[in-house]
Amino acid sequence: MSPVQRQLVVFDFDWSLADQDTDRWIFEVLAPDIRREMKTAKAEIQWTDLVAQSLQKAHSRGITKVAIENTLKIMPFHPAMVRAVSKLKADGKTTFFCLSNANSVFINTILESKGLELLFEEVVTNPAEWEPSGLLKLRRRVDPRGPQHTCTIGCSPNMCKGAELDAFLARHLPDYDRIIYVGDGTNDFCPILRLRSQDKVLCRSHRGLQKRIRDEGEKEGLKCEVEYWAGAWEIEEIFGTL
Ligand SMILES: [Mg+2]
Numbered sequence: 001m002s003p004v005q006r007q008l009v010v011f012d013f014d015w016s017l018a019d020q021d022t023d024r025w026i027f028e029v030l031a032p033d034i035r036r037e038m039k040t041a042k043a044e045i046q047w048t049d050l051v052a053q054s055l056q057k058a059h060s061r062g063i064t065k066v067a068i069e070n071t072l073k074i075m076p077f078h079p080a081m082v083r084a085v086s087k088l089k090a091d092g093k094t095t096f097f098c099l100s101n102a103n104s105v106f107i108n109t110i111l112e113s114k115g116l117e118l119l120f121e122e123v124v125t126n127p128a129e130w131e132p133s134g135l136l137k138l139r140r141r142v143d144p145r146g147p148q149h150t151c152t153i154g155c156s157p158n159m160c161k162g163a164e165l166d167a168f169l170a171r172h173l174p175d176y177d178r179i180i181y182v183g184d185g186t187n188d189f190c191p192i193l194r195l196r197s198q199d200k201v202l203c204r205s206h207r208g209l210q211k212r213i214r215d216e217g218e219k220e221g222l223k224c225e226v227e228y229w230a231g232a233w234e235i236e237e238i239f240g241t242l
């Protein structure tokens with residue numbers, strides 16, 4: 001293989017860069033009864049909308065912005081992951097792109113608390129903002145009132161990660177020599193179908209993406225190399241070889 005001079009690392013956020021799921025974590029810590037309701041309502045309400053509704057419920061019972069921020073700051077996040085991305089970034093040939101179904105406030109709050117606020121070239125996720133009342137207002141990235149994405153691979157209506165990856169690559173030409181995609185979830189399957197044979201997915205073991213690669217990878221024509229990992233210390237090892 002010719003030497004890689006310009007590479008892209010794409011990170012999913014929940015259970016990939018971070019060691020938990022932001023949407024679920026804040027309710028598990030601050031309002032477990034709301035977390036329980038979400039488990040049941042999940043089948044009927046689109047997930048981003050459900051999180052938005054749950055944030056409204058939390059706000060109406062007096063759960064504050066500070067409480068939510070503090071809960072995000074203590075969410076499990078492996079020190080080896082901080083080291084891994086910081087070292088690779090400092091080496092200079094890697095661009096980082098975050099592609100997540102969480103939201104901008106959750107992600108930025110956590111990145112800032114780890115000193116990683118400058119890591120990503122772009123963070124593509126659902127938009128969120130604090131209202132003066134302390135309500136965290138969350139919306140889908142793809143507005144439900146406008147044109148919808150046309151994904152046939154099974155992405156949730158709020159965003160097609162494959163289309164977003166294509167759009168990022170089109171904004172950042174020329175093509176990267178190599179793309180490394182770090183993900184764990186079923187919605188990371190669509191974007192990794194866009195990867196080429198010289199690219200690699202670092203798939204977290206025992207979660208939805210592993211199952212989809214096993215069941216649908218061949219049928220859908222997955223071309224990239226697949227490597228599995230379980231703990232962030234292994235990402236640190238792998239990044240050390242890139
Ligand atoms: Mg994830």
Ligand SMILES: [Zn+2]
Nearest residue numbers: 151155160190
């Ligand atoms: Zn898709």
